[in-house]
Amino acid sequence: MIGNKPSDKLKVTKKPVQRVKHVPQRTCVGCREVLPKRQMVRVVRTADGVQVDPTGKLAGRGAYLHDKRECWARGMRGALAHALKAELTAEDRARLESFMNTLPAETNV
Numbered sequence: 001m002i003g004n005k006p007s008d009k010l011k012v013t014k015k016p017v018q019r020v021k022h023v024p025q026r027t028c029v030g031c032r033e034v035l036p037k038r039q040m041v042r043v044v045r046t047a048d049g050v051q052v053d054p055t056g057k058l059a060g061r062g063a064y065l066h067d068k069r070e071c072w073a074r075g076m077r078g079a080l081a082h083a084l085k086a087e088l089t090a091e092d093r094a095r096l097e098s099f100m101n102t103l104p105a106e107t108n109v
């Protein structure tokens, strides 16, 4: 290399770089759809069991689900436990189900 700095030769005109906002994407364990994190509900496995984490700040292994009842029902059939690498206890299920019941039911088309 003979000191040919490309930065000297090429006048790099400052292009207005389109700022792509980094939106964290997460997969719904119910339907496997990938969506921006803020449209998802986080479920986390804590020392006290598996619970819903509306703040997204609880430490622990987390999984994400749509705020749709259908996805929760589906996730609870196995994918959620798998994603969290945990068995859902009866208590966990009760807790998740009561949250699920606050979600809008699938709208009939």
Ligand SMILES: [Zn+2]
Pocket: 028, 029, 030, 031, 032, 033, 065, 066, 068, 071
């Ligand atoms: Zn889903």
